[in-house]
Amino acid sequence: MQEFTVRGVRQDDLESIAEIEAVCFPAEEAASRDSFKQRIAAFPESFLVAEVGGKLIGYINGCATDSPVIYDELFYSTTHHNQAGENLTVFGLAVIPEFQKQGVASQLMKHFVQTAKKLGKRNIILTCKERLIRYYECFGYVNNGISKSTHGGTQWFDMTLALDK
Numbered sequence: 831m832q833e834f835t836v837r838g839v840r841q842d843d844l845e846s847i848a849e850i851e852a853v854c855f856p857a858e859e860a861a862s863r864d865s866f867k868q869r870i871a872a873f874p875e876s877f878l879v880a881e882v883g884g885k886l887i888g889y890i891n892g893c894a895t896d897s898p899v900i901y902d903e904l905f906y907s908t909t910h911h912n913q914a915g916e917n918l919t920v921f922g923l924a925v926i927p928e929f930q931k932q933g934v935a936s937q938l939m940k941h942f943v944q945t946a947k948k949l950g951k952r953n954i955i956l957t958c959k960e961r962l963i964r965y966y967e968c969f970g971y972v973n974n975g976i977s978k979s980t981h982g983g984t985q986w987f988d989m990t991l992a993l994d995k
């Protein structure tokens with residue numbers, strides 16, 4: 831595989847990000863282009879992209895909050911972003927199918943953990959489907975059981991990664 835790099839998001843990444851989201855998530859779970867525009871503006875410091883030869887192939891992003899778990903309203907409006915919040919969320923981690931299973935998401939996650947530490951966060955929190963619990967456990971996330979989230983009309987699990995200071 832060609833070398834890929836991870837960098838902070840730019841506003842001109844918007845179209846590519848919206849395309850990746852549409853390819854990687856079912857319509858009922860996918861965030862809209864407008865939602866990404868707001869997220870890039872609200873928390874660029876915790877929005878990373880992976881790139882190969884100028885082409886975006888994946889991303890990870892999330893807002894900050896004092897809530898110990900992700901609740902659905904966080905997804906729907908960036909007004910819930912609390913820059914000083916002690917936890918960093920993962921709203922979405924996605925890699926386009928042609929580049930999956932080559933460690934791109936792992937690198938995005940590693941950079942995201944470093945970002946969270948630099949921002950002084952205590953935990954990273956996410957919700958995931960049952961099939962990805964094991965994947966996130968590999969990074970040290972702990973499964974806290976079924977989430978109250980009904981996002982996309984499906985079942986989610988709350989997971990937490992405690993960050994060493």
Ligand SMILES: CC(C)(COP(=O)(O)OP(=O)(O)OC[C@H]1O[C@@H](n2cnc3c(N)ncnc32)[C@H](O)[C@@H]1OP(=O)(O)O)[C@@H](O)C(=O)NCCC(=O)NCCS
Pocket residue numbers: 854855921922923924925926929930931932933934935936937958959962964965
């Ligand atoms: C989940 C997702 C982000 C993973 O992305 P990815 O870049 O394929 O992830 P990685 O390459 O880091 O790891 C995926 C698997 O490939 C394996 N892998 C990593 N590098 C590899 C390599 N060089 N050779 C073979 N396998 C490899 C990993 O061990 C992992 O195995 P597992 O599934 O048995 O745990 C991607 O599948 C995706 O975008 N899915 C759709 C959206 C989604 O569900 N996102 C998560 C919820 S927010």
